[in-house]
Amino acid sequence: AQSVSQHNHHVILSEAASLELGCNYSYGGTVNLFWYVQYPGQHLQLLLKYFSGDPLVKGIKGFEAEFIKSKFSFNLRKPSVQWSDTAEYFCATRPSGTYKYIFGTGTRLKVLA
Amino acid sequence: DVKVTQSSRYLVKRTGEKVFLECVQDMDHENMFWYRQDPGLGLRLIYFSYDVKMKEKGDIPEGYSVSREKKERFSLILESASTNQTSMYLCASSPGGTAYSNQPQHFGDGTRLSIL
Numbered sequence A: 001a002q003s004v005s006q007h008n009h010h011v012i013l014s015e016a017a018s019l020e021l022g023c024n025y026s027y028g029g030t031v032n033l034f035w036y037v038q039y040p041g042q043h044l045q046l047l048l049k050y051f052s053g054d055p056l057v058k059g060i061k062g063f064e065a066e067f068i069k070s071k072f073s074f075n076l077r078k079p080s081v082q083w084s085d086t087a088e089y090f091c092a093t094r095p096s097g098t099y100k101y102i103f104g105t106g107t108r109l110k111v112l113a
Numbered sequence B: 001d002v003k004v005t006q007s008s009r010y011l012v013k014r015t016g017e018k019v020f021l022e023c024v025q026d027m028d029h030e031n032m033f034w035y036r037q038d039p040g041l042g043l044r045l046i047y048f049s050y051d052v053k054m055k056e057k058g059d060i061p062e063g064y065s066v067s068r069e070k071k072e073r074f075s076l077i078l079e080s081a082s083t084n085q086t087s088m089y090l091c092a093s094s095p096g097g098t099a100y101s102n103q104p105q106h107f108g109d110g111t112r113l114s115i116l
Helices: none
Strands: A011-014 A019-021 A030-036 A045-050 A056-058 A063-070 A073-078 A087-095 A107-112 B002-004 B010-013 B019-025 B031-039 B041-052 B053-056 B062-071 B073-078 B087-094 B109-116
Touching: A011 A019, A019 A107, A030 A063, A030 A073, A045 A056, A045 A063, A045 A073, A073 A087, B002 B087, B010 B019, B019 B031, B019 B087, B019 B109, B031 B062, B031 B073, B041 B062, B041 B073, B053 B062, B073 B087
Parallel strands: A011 A107, B010 B109
Antiparallel strands: A019 A073, A030 A045, A030 A087, A056 A063, A063 A073, A087 A107, B002 B019, B019 B073, B031 B041, B031 B087, B041 B053, B062 B073, B087 B109
């Protein structure tokens, strides 16, 4: 079965530290990849997505992600985190030609001021 | 702006009750989804619908049913609520058929359901 793995379940960083959250997917065909963020008490919202073209994609709030097909990875990065980035982050994929989105288990990020 | 509205933010029900969770989207999206979100387990798909009156089981459909009589509305039904259904329930929508698989989902604020 198709799956998405997020290996970091909890991450604690100080402000201004760099962030990289790992995401690996299992599907070998054409995939569409997404990162969502859920701030405390808020709904999930899209950070960025990749479906074709430049494998380095830029999203909102200074986040970016790199699609590496040979590694089945789509890691999320931010060069300098802020306290306001404290949230839960979800990686997701939707294989082309399907209806279902497959989510990872999420990574809780806490940024210390 | 895109809007997915869930009828309740918090709901408390008793074991054995029939529970209805409602979701409405204003984007004319074909696809709608119900998930439950539990700590450490991420989002698990309960049911989804790709058209009016059409539904497909997700990964954890047991104990749930759904109804989609109108395009904008997707209801989740707990036939006989049990304590292990205490959870956060999220509704989402996305556009089009399988040709639109590069489009993201839009989520509601969630309903935190407690079954006593």
